[in-house]
Amino acid sequence: MNKKYLMHIQTLFVVLPMTLIMAFVSVARNHGFDVGWGSKLLHSWTAMAPVAYVTAFFIIPFAKKMADRVASRF
Incomplete structure (x- = not known):
């Protein structure tokens, strides 16, 4: 499956519940x-x-960058 569509489907399965x-x-x-x-x-x-x-598509990239920064310190 195309990664672009996979990201949309994963986001949907997180957002809906x-x-x-x-x-x-x-x-x-x-x-x-x-x-x-x-x-x-x-x-x-x-x-x-x-x-x-x-809104999730705007927040996810920033959250990923922040998580990468925190994880790189350990």
């Missing part, structure tokens, strides 16, 4: 488990996931 967990915690904390909490969860998640996915 993380944003789902964050959306769940946010909805549970702010609204509790009242009627319609599932709908609130899906609305929150569909707003979070695309933003996090796009």
Whole structure:
């Protein structure tokens, strides 16, 4: 598989569960488990996931550089 596509798929598999967990915690904390909490969860998640996915591609290169710097010191 092309490495370019592999990076996109790996990022997707990291972002989707993380944003789902964050959306769940946010909805549970702010609204509790009242009627319609599932709908609130899906609305929150569909707003979070695309933003996090796009943002991840800006953060990953900087995080890699920082990790390389830290690892090179040891």
